[in-house]
Amino acid sequence: MTVIDSPRTPARPARRSGVNLEKWGWVYMRASGVLLVVLIFGHLFVNLMVGEGVHAIDFGFVGGKWADPFWQWWDVLMLWLALIHGTNGMRTLVNDYTNPGMVQKVLKGALLVSAVVLLVLGTLVVFTFEPCPAGAPADLLPSFCPAA
Amino acid sequence: MPENPAGTLTAPEKPAKQKPGGTLYRGREGMWSWVLHRITGVAIYFFLLVHILDTSLVRVSPEAYNAVIGTYQTPIMGLGEVALVGAIVFHAFNGLRIILVDFWSWATRNQKVLFYVVIALWVLTMLAFVPRHLINVFSH
Secondary structure, three states: OOOOOOOOOOOOOOOOOOOOHHHHHHHHHHHHHHHHHHHHHHHHHHHHHOOOHHHHOOHHHHHHHHOOHHHHHHHHHHHHHHHHHHHHHHHHHHHHHOOOOHHHHHHHHHHHHHHHHHHHHHHHHHHOOOOOOOOOOHHHOOOOOOOO | OOOOOOOOOOOOOOOOOOOOOOOOOOOOHHHHHHHHHHHHHHHHHHHHHHHHHHHHHHHOOHHHHHHHHHHOOOHHHHHHHHHHHHHHHHHHHHHHHHHHHHHOHHHHHOHHHHHHHHHHHHHHHHHHHHHHHHHHHHOO
């Protein structure tokens, strides 16, 4: 006879000593969630509600924002908090809807790799951004560029 | 029949109305808030992947970035942005509800009420956002 585990039986027993990573993941979701409400509501308000909203967004708009370290750090903080929050949430879904095994390992590996690649890419983009690239059409540049 | 004293036959009581679905779990506010939190979370996650990549085009050239961001300014994407903001606002307010339910015993007892508070705050926020956004989208 097949014995079916009770619904809340963990796939493997919890670690008995050391850092409880699942607990800190649980704490992270709540702490980052509160910060993200502020960061993302601010992001949406400035980019979609002020002035012409979505129609004002272009290269010059981004250049104008990232000329200010305040918005650089706002966006980088939002990037790290949101992508790790989202990746950990997706990990919860993988745990819920797949069984331990190769498929689950591949899915979690894909989540980890895409998060690391996008965190590195996004951080480099924000901090190496060149608002006045040489040779670009003057009418596409922010107004503070010498060529504009 | 000890329930029926001798000589008093009564019609059997109407059987309790059978609910459809038998043993299928049909949750209420708690389950639906959980379902919506998952669906909106997954949707926001996949948008975030795309949004990091499209924003990264500012590092390629002004023309490349403007070409892609221009597709966000079409009427169809304008409606998509309403759906996106709706998902984000629900996930945000329901996430705060989850934190309250976790840490505050009053909120644990009143999680159903708090679900309707989340819905009300969502409606108010969307009333502030949607008209303004649609005017921006459709007035160009």
